[in-house]
Amino acid sequence: METKDNIKKLITKALEKLDISGADFAVEYPENPENGDYSTNVAMVYAQKLRMNPRELAEKIVATILPMQVKEYAMADIKVAGSGFINFYLPRAYFAGSLEEILNNKNFSKNSLMQGKKVMLEYTDPNPFKPFHIGHLMTNVIGESISRILENSGAEVFRANYQGDVGMHVARAIWGLLKNATLQDKSGTLIEQSINIGKAYALGADAYETDENSKAEINVINKKVYDRSDAEINSIYDWGFKVTMEAFEDLYKVLGTKFDYYFLESQMAPIGERIVKEHIGKVFSESDGAIVFKAEDYDPKLHTRVFITSQGLPTYETKELGLTVEKFATLPKMDASIVVTALEQADYMRVVAKALSIIHPEYESKMRHITHGMLRFASGKMSSRKGNVVTGESLIRDVRASILERIKERGFSREESEEVASKVGVAALKYSILKQSIGGDIIYDFDKSISFEGDSGPYLQYSYARAYSVLEKAKQENILPEFSVLPEQTFEVEKLLSRFHSVVLRASQEGEPHHITNYLIEVARAYNSFYGNNLIADKSDRTAPYKVALTFAFTFVLKRGLYLLGIETPEKM
RNA sequence: GCCUUCGUAGUUCAAUGGAUAGAACAGGACUCUUCUAAGGUCUUGAUGUAGGUUCGAUUCCUACCGAAGGCACCA
Numbered sequence: 001m002e003t004k005d006n007i008k009k010l011i012t013k014a015l016e017k018l019d020i021s022g023a024d025f026a027v028e029y030p031e032n033p034e035n036g037d038y039s040t041n042v043a044m045v046y047a048q049k050l051r052m053n054p055r056e057l058a059e060k061i062v063a064t065i066l067p068m069q070v071k072e073y074a075m076a077d078i079k080v081a082g083s084g085f086i087n088f089y090l091p092r093a094y095f096a097g098s099l100e101e102i103l104n105n106k107n108f109s110k111n112s113l114m115q116g117k118k119v120m121l122e123y124t125d126p127n128p129f130k131p132f133h134i135g136h137l138m139t140n141v142i143g144e145s146i147s148r149i150l151e152n153s154g155a156e157v158f159r160a161n162y163q164g165d166v167g168m169h170v171a172r173a174i175w176g177l178l179k180n181a182t183l184q185d186k187s188g189t190l191i192e193q194s195i196n197i198g199k200a201y202a203l204g205a206d207a208y209e210t211d212e213n214s215k216a217e218i219n220v221i222n223k224k225v226y227d228r229s230d231a232e233i234n235s236i237y238d239w240g241f242k243v244t245m246e247a248f249e250d251l252y253k254v255l256g257t258k259f260d261y262y263f264l265e266s267q268m269a270p271i272g273e274r275i276v277k278e279h280i281g282k283v284f285s286e287s288d289g290a291i292v293f294k295a296e297d298y299d300p301k302l303h304t305r306v307f308i309t310s311q312g313l314p315t316y317e318t319k320e321l322g323l324t325v326e327k328f329a330t331l332p333k334m335d336a337s338i339v340v341t342a343l344e345q346a347d348y349m350r351v352v353a354k355a356l357s358i359i360h361p362e363y364e365s366k367m368r369h370i371t372h373g374m375l376r377f378a379s380g381k382m383s384s385r386k387g388n389v390v391t392g393e394s395l396i397r398d399v400r401a402s403i404l405e406r407i408k409e410r411g412f413s414r415e416e417s418e419e420v421a422s423k424v425g426v427a428a429l430k431y432s433i434l435k436q437s438i439g440g441d442i443i444y445d446f447d448k449s450i451s452f453e454g455d456s457g458p459y460l461q462y463s464y465a466r467a468y469s470v471l472e473k474a475k476q477e478n479i480l481p482e483f484s485v486l487p488e489q490t491f492e493v494e495k496l497l498s499r500f501h502s503v504v505l506r507a508s509q510e511g512e513p514h515h516i517t518n519y520l521i522e523v524a525r526a527y528n529s530f531y532g533n534n535l536i537a538d539k540s541d542r543t544a545p546y547k548v549a550l551t552f553a554f555t556f557v558l559k560r561g562l563y564l565l566g567i568e569t570p571e572k573m
Numbered sequence: 574g575c576c577u578u579c580g581u582a583g584u585u586c587a588a589u590g591g592a593u594a595g596a597a598c599a600g601g602a603c604u605c606u607u608c609u610a611a612g613g614u615c616u617u618g619a620u621g622u623a624g625g626u627u628c629g630a631u632u633c634c635u636a637c638c639g640a641a642g643g644c645a646c647c648a
Contacts, residue, residue, distance in 0.1 A: 028589070041591060041629095048628060082592045083628080127648090168647070265648095290646050301576060309646040316648045346577060347643045373578075374641075406611080424611095436586055440579060441641065448585075448598070452611040455586080455597040462611050473608045506589070518587060521596075532604095532613035551608095573611080 004028075004502065007038055007088060014064040020046055029499065036079065036087030037094075037495065043084040054084025062086060095490050096483050096546070098498035102553040103481060109560045111505045115154035120327055121147050123340035124257070127164040128244040129173035131198035132251060134375045135342055137392035138442065141433045142372055143340040144257045144566040145513040152564060153508045158331060160261040162323060165241065167265065169201065171222035172208055174236055176200030178221075179207075184236065191393060194247035197240050198391065251393060254426060256566050261330065263323055269314045272322025275359065276307050276314070283358050293317070295351040298358070305351045320352045328363060336366050343371040343439070370511065373441035375433070398446070399425040406452075407573070420573050424458050427567045431457030434565050435517045455521060457567055463524040464558045465573045466531065467551050474537040474548045481552050482545030493526035494550060500557045504564065513565055520561045527554045 008027050015021060025042035043058035050057065058080040065078065077089035102108045123143025126136045147157045164170075177184050180203065183196040207214035224230040225237060252258065276284055276291060284291050289310030295302035307318045327337050339349070349369045357364035377390070403421040412420060432444055435455065452458040474480075500519070507515040536547045559569045 026589075026591085028591090030592075031588080031595075032592075035592065039592085044591075044628070054628075085592065164648075287645080292645065303576080303644055305644090306646040311646075313646080315646065319648090342642090343578060344642050345648085348648090350577090371578080376641095410609095432585095440586095443585065445585070445598095453598075456611090458611065459597095462609080466609050466612075468609095470608045477608095510589085514587080515589095518596080525596085528612060529614090531608080535607060537608055572609085 002502065003090075003094075003498075004038060007040070010065055010068065011040060011042055011061065011086075013068060014061050015042070015046075017064050017068075018060065020050065023049065030085075030087065033492070033495070035081060035085065036077075037090040038088040040086050040088075041084075043080075043086060047084060055080055058084045058086050092486060092490055095494040095498055096486055099494060099549055099553040100483055102497065102500070102556050103549060108556070109152055109501065109504050109564070111153050111501070111508060113153035113505065113508050114150055117155045117335040118158070118331055118333055119150055119155045119336045119338060120158045120160050120261070120331055120334055121150070121338045121340065122160040122162055122263075122327075123147075124252075124259075125162045125341070126248055127167075127169055128241050129170045129197055130201050130244075131195075132248060132392045134390050134392055134395060134444075137255075137395065137429070138372060138375045138433055139340050139342065140252075140255055140257060140392075141430045141566060142370070142438055142513070144255070145430075145434055145564065146338070146340065146370070146511060148564045148566060149504070149508050149511075149513060149516075152504060158260045159257065160263060160327065161259045162263045162265070162268075163245075164265040166225055168208075168218070168222055169205075170225050170237070170240075171218045172204030173197055173201040173240065174204070174221050174225065174233060175207065175214065175218045176203035177236055177240070178232075179203065184239075186239070190243060190247050190250060193243045195391075195393075197244055247393075251396075254396060254422060256426070256568070263326065265319050268319045268322040268326060270322070271326055272318035272320070273308065273314045275321055275325060276318050279359055283355055293351065293355045295354050298354055302351050302354055303347075305348055307355075317348060317352050317355075320349070321356055324352075324356055324363070324367065325360070328360075334366065336368060337363070338368045338370060340370045340372070343373055345369075346371045370438060372438045375442050375444050377444055377446070396425060396429065399428055403428075403458075410573075412572075416572075420570050423568045423570050424461060424573060427457030427461055427562075428452075429457075430565060430567050431460070431517065434513045435521075437512055437514050458573075460520055460524050460558065460562060460567070461569060461573055463528055464555060464562070464569045465571060467527065467555050467558070468571045470531070470536050470551050471548070471555065474544075474551070477537050477539050479537055479539065479544050479548050481549035483549060484545070485542050486546055487543040491526070491530050491550070493523060493530050493554060496523045496526050497550075497553050497557055500561065504561075507564075516561050516564055520558060520565075523554065523557060523561075527551075 004027050011025070023045050025040055025045045027038055027040045030036055030039040043054045043061060047054035047057050062078050062080060069075065074091065075088050076091040079087045079089070081087050121143060124136055124140040126132045147159055150157050177197065177200040180200065183200045185196065186193065204218060208218050221233060224233045228234050280286070280291060284293050284307060290306045291308035292304050292306050294304045296304060305317050306315055308314055324337065328334060341349070346369065353367055353369070400421045403424050404417060407417055407420060410417070433442060436442065452462065503515055503519040507513055534547065535541065536544065536551055538544050562569050
């Protein structure tokens with residue numbers, strides 16, 4: 001199937017004939033197209049071993065391969081170059097064939113890396129009563145893309161969201177709502193109400209830090225939230241919970257995420273607590289009145305953490321333990337349980353995972369934690385100082401507004417421009433998160449992400465929209481995609497299109513969406529160059545049907561690639 | 574102090590142990606009687622420091638310097 005694998009097989013056979021074996025070699029895409037379509041370092045790997053000149057060995061291997069080629073895989077050329085690389089040049093027809101594959105095979109992007117596997121992926125995790133901030137946005141964007149990439153590899157993905165429905169943050173918000181009753185206004189929209197709750201939270205958080213009386217009041221509220229003994233607090237809680245959770249749903253809709261499972265902290269706590277208590281003495285131990293897990297006894301790089309406080313309250317670690325067990329109970333045949341969070345949670349997640357691996361060794365190889373960095377602002381001014389928190393919602397709103405301004409003169413109807421602004425805005429945000437590898441911090445530059453130039457989500461969408469309008473023109477001119485007459489030259493964009501499948505495979509293997517992002521930019525650039533230098537839908541051109549087919553393939557790849565990133569492709573913009 | 578993730582053009586990011594380290598932005602010069610100029614064409618510039626492994630290191634190992642995060646009753 002994969003051309004790379006076929007070449008590898010061919011070389012392996014040649015090595016057998018030459019009676020050489022014992023090392024691994026690579027077949028890869030050379031960076032410089034002059035060095036062929038595929039390249040291998042096999043001669044260099046073996047030369048040392050056999051005490052041969054690598055170029056001589058390469059020539060010998062090539063001489064063995066040449067007569068072995070099967071007709072349909074016959075190369076246009078095979079050359080030895082550099083310090084001993086063997087370069088393979090594919091024939092013109094090969095690239096036409098790969099375009100045909102893209103047009104005719106609906107599943108051209110799919111691979112079977114995770115075929116039939118059940119995977120639960122937890123991501124986003126915003127807390128009711130607290131603003132959905134840019135960190136949640138980042139986790140959501142990464143998690144959604146990984147979900148789609150896993151699905152593309154044949155996995156059945158269950159999207160899960162874990163939320164803190166009780167705890168000090170709730171008490172802080174309720175305190176703020178009680179102090180400033182205008183924030184309880186229920187006449188505004190969902191978003192407006194949830195913004196008010198966010199303000200109440202900021203009020204409470206600030207008071208808790210700076211004022212002893214307020215702190216005491218908040219502690220009292222916290223208890224009442226737990227035991228539900230106060231009717232007024234219950235009523236505020238029920239309203240606030242509903243409003244913030246529904247506002248999150250609105251945001252998920254804009255972002256393109258749909259969760260299958262919601263886990264609430266208050267429900268995970270007793271599950272975790274039971275497990276911890278059952279394993280005191282074996283896994284957990286008492287220390288200063290608290291129940292702790294001494295992870296350093298099992299792995300010197302880990303440290304002790306408290307699971308149940310000296311007050312008898314379960315900590316985050318215990319809840320996380322309960323959550324993981326509950327996930328496996330929910331999906332008994334689960335093959336992998338993946339959690340996406342910010343990097344700051346990496347260390348204690350490791351401790352929790354270690355504790356759990358002792359209690360449930362069968363889970364150990366199935367648990368995976370993907371961590372990403374923080375989203376920072378290049379301008380530096382938009383820090384999350386009190387009352388000035390950058391919420392996901394406000395960021396999307398600002399980006400959208402800026403795009404609306406820009407498309408004013410496009411002649412769209414009101415609904416059309418709203419829709420385009422939404423799709424382009426989300427693309428701008430998602431692109432700036434997914435263009436780099438997961439793990440490092442992301443420096444977010446607002447102006448740059450809506451500049452639409454070069455390295456951006458809107459650039460990709462624009463390329464799509466333009467190609468789409470070429471296809472519209474072709475339709476009017478009655479030019480149908482055909483592969484019978486091939487242009488003399490092979491366009492760069494064709495070569496890149498033929499690599500889509502293997503790029504997606506790599507992104508899947510490494511769990512790194514940015515491979516797809518970077519590839520799409522390359523393809524779009526190549527197509528835009530092709531577009532700029534060729535008239536495509538030209539009736540007088542005998543190769544026009546082929547160029548139209550190429551354009552079709554480009555839109556298919558771009559649409560599918562952007563889908564895997566969670567980005568939509570408007571047909572006009 | 575220990576642990577985690579990182580140090581690549583002026584800036585923001587790429588590079589599955591390979592060939593001349595790729596883009597984009599910013600700067601400069603061209604380019605719309607042609608399918609969307611949010612486009613295209615040309616142009617300058619970088620691997621933190623010191624060792625090691627290797628035919629070959631941005632990539633792997635060690636030390637140092639620098640950044641971000643974490644290290645017991647918050648999540």
